[in-house]
Amino acid sequence: MTRAWILPMLLVLCGSAVATGLILKGSFGSASGLLLAFVVLAGVNSPVIFPRSIAAGEAQRRSGVDGRPVVFWRPGCKYCIRLRIRLGRDARKVHWVNIWRDPEGAAAVRAANDGNETVPTVVVAGRPHTNPGPEWVRARLSAST
Structure with missing residues (x-):
């Protein structure tokens, strides 16, 4: 069960890290859009969609x-x-x-x-x-x- 969640969790963590970097640079819009894209990608790759x-x-x-x-x-x-x-x-x-x-x-x-x-x-x-x-x-x- 936990193996199925590795990729989605990595996607959320990577998206969070990149979004944090963008927020620190003052780019709030880009950060939120990018984080949303990573969350959607994580959802598509999670067992939840099936x-x-x-x-x-x-x-x-x-x-x-x-x-x-x-x-x-x-x-x-x-x-x-x-x-x-x-x-x-x-x-x-x-x-x-x-x-x-x-x-x-x-x-x-x-x-x-x-x-x-x-x-x-x-x-x-x-x-x-x-x-x-x-x-x-x-x-x-x-x-x-």
């Missing part, structure tokens, strides 16, 4: 029942963030598995990607797809409902 993760076994069981895709992801992955943001509200319909919190999920991703933890890995109907486009995932999600 729907609640579940265990890989539970996600696969639910997917078998409702046919919805399972997305294996990890915090800080820019491709995972892109997928999450581009899915918009539909992201809540997908089953998310954080591979840093679920060893079984990490093992499933390694098995699908020749031993690499390449994410996002999306499993639809038991078949893994590595880093598919958001439109592709949305189409599979629409087909399942």
